[in-house]
Amino acid sequence: xxxPLYDLxxxxxxxxxxxxxxxxxxxxxxxxxxxxxxxxxxxxGLFDVSHMGELFLEGAGSAETxxxxxxxxxxxxxxxxxxxxxxxxxxxxxxxDLIIYRLGPERFMVVVNAANxxxxxxxxxxxxxxxxxxxxxxxxxxxxxxxxxLAFQGPKAEAWLSGLTATDLSKIRPFRFASGVLxxxxxxxxxxxxxxxxxxxxxFVAAEEAARLWRTIxxxxxxxxALPCGLGARDSLRIEARLPLFGxxxxxxxxxxxxxxxxxxxxxxxxxxxRAALREQxxxxxxxxxxxxxxxxxxxxxxxxxxxxxxxxxxxxxxxERSPTLDTFIGLVLVSREWSEIxxxxxxxxxxxxxxxxxxxxxxxxxxxxxxxxxx
Amino acid sequence: MSSPSDLRYTKxxxxxxxxxxxxxxxxxxxxxxxxxxxxxxxxxxxGAEVARGEEASTVESVKASSPIFAPVSGKxxxxxxxxxxxxxxxxxxxxxxxxxxMEMSEPSELDDLLSSAQYEALVGKEAQA
Numbered sequence: 001x002x003x004p005l006y007d008l009x010x011x012x013x014x015x016x017x018x019x020x021x022x023x024x025x026x027x028x029x030x031x032x033x034x035x036x037x038x039x040x041x042x043x044x045g046l047f048d049v050s051h052m053g054e055l056f057l058e059g060a061g062s063a064e065t066x067x068x069x070x071x072x073x074x075x076x077x078x079x080x081x082x083x084x085x086x087x088x089x090x091x092x093x094x095x096x097d098l099i100i101y102r103l104g105p106e107r108f109m110v111v112v113n114a115a116n117x118x119x120x121x122x123x124x125x126x127x128x129x130x131x132x133x134x135x136x137x138x139x140x141x142x143x144x145x146x147x148x149x150l151a152f153q154g155p156k157a158e159a160w161l162s163g164l165t166a167t168d169l170s171k172i173r174p175f176r177f178a179s180g181v182l183x184x185x186x187x188x189x190x191x192x193x194x195x196x197x198x199x200x201x202x203x204f205v206a207a208e209e210a211a212r213l214w215r216t217i218x219x220x221x222x223x224x225x226a227l228p229c230g231l232g233a234r235d236s237l238r239i240e241a242r243l244p245l246f247g248x249x250x251x252x253x254x255x256x257x258x259x260x261x262x263x264x265x266x267x268x269x270x271x272x273x274x275r276a277a278l279r280e281q282x283x284x285x286x287x288x289x290x291x292x293x294x295x296x297x298x299x300x301x302x303x304x305x306x307x308x309x310x311x312x313x314x315x316x317x318x319x320x321e322r323s324p325t326l327d328t329f330i331g332l333v334l335v336s337r338e339w340s341e342i343x344x345x346x347x348x349x350x351x352x353x354x355x356x357x358x359x360x361x362x363x364x365x366x367x368x369x370x371x372x373x374x375x376x
Numbered sequence: 377m378s379s380p381s382d383l384r385y386t387k388x389x390x391x392x393x394x395x396x397x398x399x400x401x402x403x404x405x406x407x408x409x410x411x412x413x414x415x416x417x418x419x420x421x422x423g424a425e426v427a428r429g430e431e432a433s434t435v436e437s438v439k440a441s442s443p444i445f446a447p448v449s450g451k452x453x454x455x456x457x458x459x460x461x462x463x464x465x466x467x468x469x470x471x472x473x474x475x476x477x478m479e480m481s482e483p484s485e486l487d488d489l490l491s492s493a494q495y496e497a498l499v500g501k502e503a504q505a
Contacts, residue, residue, distance in 0.1 A: 016412070027412070032467075033438045034413045232412070232438055300416060300436045321438065322415035329416070351441070 003050035004148045004207040005214055012228060021115035023051040026230035033232035037324045040196055040237055041365075044154030045229035046217055049195075049202075050210060053117030053144040055110045055124065062106040062138040065128045068272050070098065071256055071265040077102040082175045082193050085264050086256035087120070088274030092281055094250040094259075096120050099193055101177055106138070109204075113246045117144055127273060148210030152217060152226075153200030153237075155367070160221035161190075161201060169201070184216045195234060197241020198367055239319050240365035242292060242332065248303055248318045249290055249332060257281055258334065260290045260362075288315060289340045292362035293331045293348075297355035301331035301348050308347040308354065309339040317348060323364060330364050331357065377405040378496070380471055384486060385495035386447045391471065392489060399448055399486075400474040403435060406499045408470045411437035417459040417466065420476055424452045428485055433475050435466065448485040450478040 001023045009015050014030025026048070028036060039045050057066055067074040072085030079102050087095045096116040101109040112120045121142050128137050152161055162169050164184045172178050177191035189204040205213050218226060235245070242260075244250050249259050256265050257278055267279060295301060301320035306313055320331030331348070339346060342361055347354040379385065384392040389407035393400040408414065416436040426432045426446040433444040454477035459465060465473045480486075490498065 027439075032413050034415075236438065298416060299418065299434075300441060302441060322436070 001051070003048055004210040005048045005050060008211050008214060016230070018231070020051065020231055021113075023114055025051060026228075028230040028232045029228045031227050033230070033236060034324045036227050036229040036233035037236045039225065039227045040154045040198055040200075040229060040233060041325055042155070043225045043227075044152060044157040044160055044200065044221060045227050045233065046214065046221075047151040047153065047229050047231075047234055048148075048210075048214070049151050049234075050148040050207070051114035052149050053112040053114060053120065053142065054147045054149075054204070055112060055117070055121055056141045056143055057108045057110065057124075057138045058106065058141070059138045060106055061132045061136055062108055065124075065131045065138045066100060066108055066110070067269065068131045069124055069127055070100070071272060071274065071278070072100075073266045073269045074100060074102075074108075075269070079104055080176055080178070082177055082191055083264075084175075086250065086259075086261055087123075088255065088272075088278065089252065090274055090277060092255040092257075092274045092277030093252040094246070094255060095123055095252070097244060097246055097250055097256075097261075101189075101191065103179070111149070116246065117142065146207055148205050148207045148213075150203045150205070150210065150214060150217070151194055151196075151200065151234075152203060153194045153196040153198050154226075155199055156221075156224070156226070157198075157200040160224055160226060161217070163220055164216060172201075174199075183213060184220075186213045186216070188213065195243055196237040197243065197363060197365055198237070235319075236321050236324060239321050239330065239332065240323050240325055240363065242363040244290075245319065249334075254290075254334065255281065258286055258288055258290060286337055288334055288336050290318065290332060290334050291340050291359050292364055293333050293346065293357040294360045294364075295329035295331070295348075295355060295357045296345070297357075298329060299350050299355050300329055301333075301350075301355075301357065306349045307333050307335055307339075308349065309336070309344075314339045314346065325365050328364075330360075332362075333357075333359075335359075377470075379404060379406075379492040381492045383471070383492060384447075384489035385492065386445070386489060387498060388445050390444055390447050392447050392486070393474070394486060397480050397483060398453065398477055399450070399480050400477045401432075401444065401447060402474045403444065403466060403470060404495070404499075405470045407442075408467050411435065411440065411442060413438045414463045414466045417456075417463045417475060419455040419457075419459060420452045422452055422455055426450065426452065426478070428482070435475075436463075444475060446478065447489060448478060448480050449482045450480040452476050453479045
């Protein structure tokens with residue numbers, strides 16, 4: 001599958017296209033993953049993430065339905081607010097992790113992982129019937145193909161994007177959004193959300209307008225230093241910020257509590273899918289938890305490498321990299337609770353060779369907040 | 377970038393520059409291109425004896441970890457210490473950046489290596505596959 005921007009990729013010499021969950025996506029452009037990563041930390045970078053799915057829940061009962069489906073609190077959301085949330089099975093495993101945007105009192109857009117769009121849609125349709133009878137259930141529509149999504153991320157994103165609009169973007173707070181914003185004549189929903197650990201925006205636009213918006217943003221801010229970025233930098237950025245990737249830090253067998261996402265699981269909000277199982281996990285104590293580690297020996301810990309403590313298997317690496325920002329080898333590991341304390345030394349099996357690492361605090365990278373955010 | 381004709385090559389995308397009994401080993405332009413940004417090179421220990429085909433070093437890119445196999449048998453007599461701080465040299469100047477130098481114990485093994493023309497044919501075939 002291809003996003004509406006696919007034809008534009010080939011106009012960039014040096015672009016590398018890969019298959020990602022059935023989508024032909026840019027891994028990186030000519031600058032390369034590390035240069036793109038650094039540009040997002042220091043300036044801004046533009047990502048095509050149109051492969052992400054957009055599911056709409058509309059009509060009476062939408063809030064109630066979503067509140068049942070996910071672990072975070074939907075009913076408490078304001079219109080114009082976005083939240084991050086896991087969506088769980090009854091046994092507490094993770095179906096997907098999502099961002100929910102409240103468009104109206106009973107109107108929501110749910111942004112899901114590309115590979116999970118069909119699965120999530122089917123799951124939500126079945127589960128929503130448990131909340132209300134079919135005739136009264138919210139309508140769930142997949143609009144993924146109509147909507148393109150660009151992510152413009154980095155400390156300069158606000159300043160550079162502001163040149164394209166009369167809307168005061170500084171008024172859009174983190175995890176808030178504004179609809180009907182005109183960006184050089186292209187109508188967009190502008191959300192202050194992202195997946196890089198940096199300030200920035202996600203821009204939802206009609207598929208047919210995506211190429212024009214992409215070019216406009218890069219023409220305007222490219223002269224200032226914005227770069228087109230691929231999925232490689234997106235991954236390396238999110239690891240530094242310890243943002244989970246479904247399929248690595250979360251999956252059907254890894255629940256949100258184990259993944260360190262307890263603040264997105266609102267046990268007190270009332271009944272929701274997976275609540276009993278998650279509560280039991282919490283009361284019994286978690287068997288394993290997600291932690292960050294930093295290599296003492298050198299080498300890139302990679303997804304699937306086995307983790308040892310005193311020669312017994314205690315867990316697995318879920319993601320890892322040589323951090324472009326910190327210049328250290330870092331990883332996320334799912335390890336037995338007994339081995340999870342900060343400072344604990346562990347061994348990671350690099351194809352038969354054990355290398356030492358230490359459990360460290362996360363996120364590995366935290367952006368400096370602007371002065372106007374200090375009070376938050 | 378075409379592969380220099382004064383070098384020998386392996387199917388695993390290493391190049392070998394022979395000077396007497398010494399063989400310098402690096403990775404080809406095709407190898408660095410498919411690996412992408414290289415972030416770490418685990419260089420072998422000077423003095424280590426390695427047999428042909430044995431893993432002698434590891435190149436880590438953002439995407440993957442990839443072994444460098446000893447193209448011939450012998451002893452590691454020199455390593456490229458500059459790679460420790462600047463692994464990206466392998467991306468920037470693949471044919472000017474060796475990873476290690478071996479003193480060959482079986483120079484006749486060189487006969488099994490590929491010429492630049494053979495190597496380019498191999499890469500061309502891989503690209504079509």
